[in-house]
Amino acid sequence: MCALASFPRLYPDELLYSGLARYHIRSGNQSFRQTDLDLFGYSSQQACRVTLTNNLKGLVKQIAHISDYRVRSLMEHNTLYPFYAAFLSPIEIRKLGSATIEKRSGSILEQARVDLDSTSDRRKYLKFCPLCLTTEIEQYGEPYWHRLHQIPGLVICTQHRILLLDSSVLIDSHGVHYHAASDENCIVDMEQSELAPDSLKHLLEIATDLVWLVDTRIDFRGMGWLRDRYIAQLCKRGSVKKLLRGEFKFDERELFQSFRDFYDEESLNWIEPRFVDTEGKYLIHCLFAGDLDPKIDRVAHILIIRYLFGSITDFVMSH
Numbered sequence: 001m002c003a004l005a006s007f008p009r010l011y012p013d014e015l016l017y018s019g020l021a022r023y024h025i026r027s028g029n030q031s032f033r034q035t036d037l038d039l040f041g042y043s044s045q046q047a048c049r050v051t052l053t054n055n056l057k058g059l060v061k062q063i064a065h066i067s068d069y070r071v072r073s074l075m076e077h078n079t080l081y082p083f084y085a086a087f088l089s090p091i092e093i094r095k096l097g098s099a100t101i102e103k104r105s106g107s108i109l110e111q112a113r114v115d116l117d118s119t120s121d122r123r124k125y126l127k128f129c130p131l132c133l134t135t136e137i138e139q140y141g142e143p144y145w146h147r148l149h150q151i152p153g154l155v156i157c158t159q160h161r162i163l164l165l166d167s168s169v170l171i172d173s174h175g176v177h178y179h180a181a182s183d184e185n186c187i188v189d190m191e192q193s194e195l196a197p198d199s200l201k202h203l204l205e206i207a208t209d210l211v212w213l214v215d216t217r218i219d220f221r222g223m224g225w226l227r228d229r230y231i232a233q234l235c236k237r238g239s240v241k242k243l244l245r246g247e248f249k250f251d252e253r254e255l256f257q258s259f260r261d262f263y264d265e266e267s268l269n270w271i272e273p274r275f276v277d278t279e280g281k282y283l284i285h286c287l288f289a290g291d292l293d294p295k296i297d298r299v300a301h302i303l304i305i306r307y308l309f310g311s312i313t314d315f316v317m318s319h
């Protein structure tokens with residue numbers, strides 16, 4: 001195998017996958033498998049190299065002679081590792097870190113406790129902001145996939161305060177793929193959805209919380225601890241009564257009504273339709289049984305935290 005001639009310089013907040021896909025185009029490789037061989041030294045069957053990348057150590061070794069990328073920096077700045085790590089316990093963070101760095105056969109999505117069950121079609125495709133796209137074509141001569149735009153549940157570009165659009169690139173298709181952002185897969189639909197001002201405000205607040213989560217290491221002590229904090233706060237607000245033997249009393253409908261009034265149906269449907277579709281069952285599940293679920297729907301918890309504590313920063317400061 002011949003050594004790689006060049007590896008693209010990553011743009012600000014570029015998803016590593018996007019850089020790999022730009023490499024694929026420049027290499028002239030006919031198959032994604034050949035690109036895998038070039039970049040990692042082997043071709044993996046692992047489906048997801050999009051928001052989390054496995055075997056960064058292998059990649060950095062393969063491109064060491066043509067770039068000075070470091071494993072830790074790629075992981076922290078060009079993948080969604082810090083986003084997923086934010087709701088994991090210290091031991092889970094270590095496991096996810098080693099699945100990201102080393103060559104492992106298990107599913108990195110399982111290690112990250114990624115929620116793939118969302119009913120939202122809006123989480124299926126790689127996203128882009130039409131204004132970022134235009135600016136970057138002018139500035140760099142090509143568009144790229146932003147990492148922050150791919151955070152599950154983030155629907156607004158926090159820089160331009162407009163809705164992100166779906167590209168035609170599926171995040172979870174079977175087998176590895178490398179599709180760089182382009183005019184062909186990022187079609188700007190002129191008939192953009194209009195948001196009510198209140199919905200825009202909510203969606204922007206949630207997007208800001210999600211971005212904050214990527215940039216900040218919080219002292220998170222596990223999902224059981226989060227559940228206990230929810231219950232303590234609900235008891236303080238009088239929405240839940242603690243009974244003997246660790247049982248609780250609450251009015252499911254009233255609780256959901258108050259949550260739905262706090263946001264609005266449009267905002268909830270944009271972010272996580274399960275809240276509305278299940279008429280509160282999903283809210284109750286996240287509040288009282290999130291610790292029993294192997295997956296963590298981060299944005300659902302961000303919505304709950306904002307509802308109960310004000311914002312993620314208030315939540316972090318209040319313990």
Ligand SMILES: [Zn+2]
Nearest residue numbers: 129132157160
């Ligand atoms: Zn933008």
